[in-house]
Amino acid sequence: MATHRATFWRIIRKKDVEEFHPYAYIAACLNCMFWILYGLPVVHPDSTLVITINAVGLALELIYLSIFCLYDRQKRGRRVVGLGILAEVIFVGVIAIITFLAFHTHTSRSMFVGILCDIFNIIMYASPLTIWHKVITTKSVEYMPFFLSLANFANGCIWTAYALIKLDIYILVSNGLGAILGFIQLVIYACYYKSTPKKGNDDDFVKPKPTEVQHSGAAMA
Numbered sequence: 001m002a003t004h005r006a007t008f009w010r011i012i013r014k015k016d017v018e019e020f021h022p023y024a025y026i027a028a029c030l031n032c033m034f035w036i037l038y039g040l041p042v043v044h045p046d047s048t049l050v051i052t053i054n055a056v057g058l059a060l061e062l063i064y065l066s067i068f069c070l071y072d073r074q075k076r077g078r079r080v081v082g083l084g085i086l087a088e089v090i091f092v093g094v095i096a097i098i099t100f101l102a103f104h105t106h107t108s109r110s111m112f113v114g115i116l117c118d119i120f121n122i123i124m125y126a127s128p129l130t131i132w133h134k135v136i137t138t139k140s141v142e143y144m145p146f147f148l149s150l151a152n153f154a155n156g157c158i159w160t161a162y163a164l165i166k167l168d169i170y171i172l173v174s175n176g177l178g179a180i181l182g183f184i185q186l187v188i189y190a191c192y193y194k195s196t197p198k199k200g201n202d203d204d205f206v207k208p209k210p211t212e213v214q215h216s217g218a219a220m221a
Contacts, residue, residue, distance in 0.1 A: 025068065026084040115170070125152055146189055152185065160175045163176075
């Protein structure tokens, strides 16, 4: 989960979340919770690695969200994070109850939870795309962290390889698509990286005027 270190190190140094959004991290929490449920022995046996990695991932995502809330000066994101996590816990709890009461075999439980895992895994992979409009409009990747995009791509590739080895269709589908989405994010980053206004110093960053961003982008066209 070294994915978000650069983003949150910047937030800590500036003591402000600026225009970063918590949606990707909230989605990641839900994703981790569902995969933990999927990996339980009573749902999908022999999935210790799935449980372990996602448990660690969930803990780290919660730490990142805590840092986000701490430095959210306008306090708009705190409500989103709080309500989002609460809703996710309730939702996963309800799904767990349905899984154990309505399904009675590993195959049926794996299919039910696996399909849900795929849906929310795709949401996690796609959540950073909420910033695409801003990147394309401003021709700046300032708020689309490179390492998040790279990690999404690498994560998708690694889990796809794992799924092929274990012949797990539920892990394969969403992570295969995640690898594709991660690759698209990297392509967009590459397209707009050079047109992104450069910082003279990370601690003394001044945002460029919109006209400067547009002019820089036009020069690259």
